[in-house]
Amino acid sequence: MYLTVLIVSNPTLAANNRGEGQGNIQTLQRMTTPTGSRTVLNGVSIKRAMRDAMIANGARMWRVNDNSDPKGNPAGYAYGDNASPSIAGASPATPDGYADDQFGFMKAEKDKGDQAVKRKGAFEVSAAISTTNDDGDLAFMQGLKAAEPQLNPFSAERHYTRYQYTATWDLSQVDTESFTLAAEALRCLAVGGAHSSSASEITPDQVLWTLHRAPGRAGLQVGMGDIFPPDEPVDLSGIKQRAEEIGVSYNGITLGVRGQAIQSMIAAALPFCKQG
Amino acid sequence: MITLYVNAVTGHYTVPGPSASGAGGLVATFPIAPPSTIRGFLESLCGLSGGQFVDTEFTYGFRAVPEGRGQLLRKALVWSSSAPKKGTVSRPLHYDTFFGVRYWITVQGDTNLIQKALNGDVERKIGGPLYLGESFDLVTSVYEVDAVQDEGGGCTVVPGRAVVMPWISGRGFGLRNAVMRAYALAPLRASPTV
Numbered sequence: 194m195y196l197t198v199l200i201v202s203n204p205t206l207a208a209n210n211r212g213e214g215q216g217n218i219q220t221l222q223r224m225t226t227p228t229g230s231r232t233v234l235n236g237v238s239i240k241r242a243m244r245d246a247m248i249a250n251g252a253r254m255w256r257v258n259d260n261s262d263p264k265g266n267p268a269g270y271a272y273g274d275n276a277s278p279s280i281a282g283a284s285p286a287t288p289d290g291y292a293d294d295q296f297g298f299m300k301a302e303k304d305k306g307d308q309a310v311k312r313k314g315a316f317e318v319s320a321a322i323s324t325t326n327d328d329g330d331l332a333f334m335q336g337l338k339a340a341e342p343q344l345n346p347f348s349a350e351r352h353y354t355r356y357q358y359t360a361t362w363d364l365s366q367v368d369t370e371s372f373t374l375a376a377e378a379l380r381c382l383a384v385g386g387a388h389s390s391s392a393s394e395i396t397p398d399q400v401l402w403t404l405h406r407a408p409g410r411a412g413l414q415v416g417m418g419d420i421f422p423p424d425e426p427v428d429l430s431g432i433k434q435r436a437e438e439i440g441v442s443y444n445g446i447t448l449g450v451r452g453q454a455i456q457s458m459i460a461a462a463l464p465f466c467k468q469g
Numbered sequence: 470m471i472t473l474y475v476n477a478v479t480g481h482y483t484v485p486g487p488s489a490s491g492a493g494g495l496v497a498t499f500p501i502a503p504p505s506t507i508r509g510f511l512e513s514l515c516g517l518s519g520g521q522f523v524d525t526e527f528t529y530g531f532r533a534v535p536e537g538r539g540q541l542l543r544k545a546l547v548w549s550s551s552a553p554k555k556g557t558v559s560r561p562l563h564y565d566t567f568f569g570v571r572y573w574i575t576v577q578g579d580t581n582l583i584q585k586a587l588n589g590d591v592e593r594k595i596g597g598p599l600y601l602g603e604s605f606d607l608v609t610s611v612y613e614v615d616a617v618q619d620e621g622g623g624c625t626v627v628p629g630r631a632v633v634m635p636w637i638s639g640r641g642f643g644l645r646n647a648v649m650r651a652y653a654l655a656p657l658r659a660s661p662t663v
Contacts, residue, residue, distance in 0.1 A: 224539030319478035406589025
């Protein structure tokens with residue numbers, strides 16, 4: 194059984210910078226469409242935000258991020274119970290039984306025949322795309338050089354908008370505790386950019402979720418024509434209707450609001466998770 | 470014969486070969502998912518391992534021009550030869566990515582297996598969510614249709630000279646080379662035949 198969730202966020206100020214700077218302007222990651230430019234939050238950043246939230250909620254993770262590594266590992270990550278700076282030295286060698294096992298695993302080495310060096314994730318998340326075009330707003334900021342007591346002015350792009358993204362679980366491959374921790378993390382994600390002031394808080398406003406027996410059968414997708422301005426209520430009924438028109442009906446499609454929808458989604462999905 | 474519509478949020482189809490990591494630059498994408506990627510997608514949908522989808526032919530293309538295009542910044546491991554560089558070095562790279570991709574795929578052969586897969590009646594031992602391209606290229610819809618409709622700038626992948634793409638994927642590091650063929654993107658015609 195698969196669970197797919199489409200989330201349209203509350204209005205937020207996008208600051209997922211480090212796309213690429215232009216001069217002294219920090220730019221947002223974006224995509225170009227025939228009708229304008231939309232900003233994008235990378236799926237990698239969303240997964241990282243989920244990891245941070247899961248760790249904050251007490252999840253036992255095989256890979257810890259740089260902000261929670263007890264050894265202050267300069268490489269940024271530590272692996273296994275021995276906090277190894279590399280995957281090769283981690284103990285245990287794989288994330289089996291840890292909450293982040295659902296994100297997949299790869300040990301970067303030459304394939305050795307039948308030896309398993311990678312495993313597909315039971316959970317995947319798409320990039321988050323803004324629901325309105327980018328207006329090119331800039332924030333004027335000043336950076337302090339540590340070596341010299343002087344301020345260096347720079348600008349950073351900002352985009353006040355909602356974001357929409359899709360995530361899917363293969364419930365048969367994730368245990369109940371890990372799934373619950375990951376799903377609960379969707380209540381509030383701090384999707385970071387290059388700087389501590391650049392975290393975009395992504396919280397769900399409207400949630401569409403569905404359980405489906407076959408992969409890829411959720412039918413929940415937002416197109417560029419679905420525009421949800423930050424100062425207007427979100428109406429996902431059209432998306433729900435489009436999904437139903439292509440035959441997505443197993444267990445129905447549930448439209449919910451904020452945390453209540455996350456709660457009901459978890460409750461419905463738990464019986465299909467890997468038990469034991 | 471069965472025709473499928475496939476929608477995905479994003480699409481990045483890495484051009485194999487020397488990466489852009491040395492220049493911290495752009496990881497290029499093919500203009501459309503290569504046939505090897507489509508084959509792997511169908512195999513994953515049907516719960517098959519790589520190379521098991523035999524005695525089956527398919528043709529495919531975009532139903533419409535992708536809704537957007539941009540670059541996503543990710544960190545990638547720097548490899549030398551057959552192993553990552555010592556110290557697990559990663560570098561930022563920009564991945565050229567399509568957004569809002571909409572495919573059509575017409576398959577001739579074991580269509581019963583595809584029907585069973587669409588009904589959720591096949592066992593996918595490897596499992597996991599369905600994607601077309603990389604793991605972040607999540608497939609949100611795959612469903613059967615009677616005929617292909619051009620939704621604006623649709624195309625069909627045909628033999629040609631415009632782009633060389635893998636017909637059979639390689640496994641890298643001298644294990645198996647990819648089989649490359651030359652293709653072109655022809656304007657979509659209604660009800661293409663295999």
